[in-house]
Amino acid sequence: MSAKKLELESMSLDDLWSLHEEISGILSNRIKAEKHELEKRLAVLGGGMAVLAESSRPGLSPTAKARRKYPRVLPKYRNPQTSETWSGRGKRPRWLVAAVKSGRRIEEFRIGDASPKLRQRA
Template identity: 55%
Template sequence: MSKKFNLDAMSIDEMWQLHEEISAVLSIRLTSEKRELEKRLAQLRREKEMRQSESADSQPRDAPRERRKYPRVFPKYRNPNEPTETWSGRGKQPRWLTAALKTGHTIDEFVIGTVESKKNSSSRRQRA
């Protein structure tokens, strides 16, 4: 096995024969190594599936939960230049509002008519 070859003294035919022998041995070893790795991978997959099935049996927390229903939030601010652009006052300020505030406007200038005034007028009608 520890045979040393003097490659300078070998003919091309001898070198080619050595190449073919080395290729055959490498092919056999690679094939057996591949089989061993595939067996190990299959074993790891089985173990993983067993762990997942055990955890699914003991804890049903992996199931997706139903989302909480949030009430609809009506817009509180409107862009006077583009009335379709509105903002509810939650989350990040829209670009149009940020730009307007930087130019010196106040946020109160963009408030949509209050709903309370409509409620008061309807309650007055009910009393009369």
């Protein structure tokens, strides 16, 4: 064993703990300084301001993008028994699948053919 390791093993628990706190503080300060230096270099290279602005916002990772807003999709089909609706996007609802299996046509459930401008106001 090396002399340094023997010194550490012979130290009391309180001395070891204070050494640990001192080392942790030094490491923390060096990591902060290194991070600051890297951020300055990134800003010089360009695009750094966007990364810095995003990193300061809580809850978002630097690579996360804002979600695109999609237009509201109006329903195209209605269940006459329960008034449930379906926009025609995604998986077909169970009530429509069951009705089609029983021999009915999907067009029977189509909501009236009002002009698109009138349906957007609804």
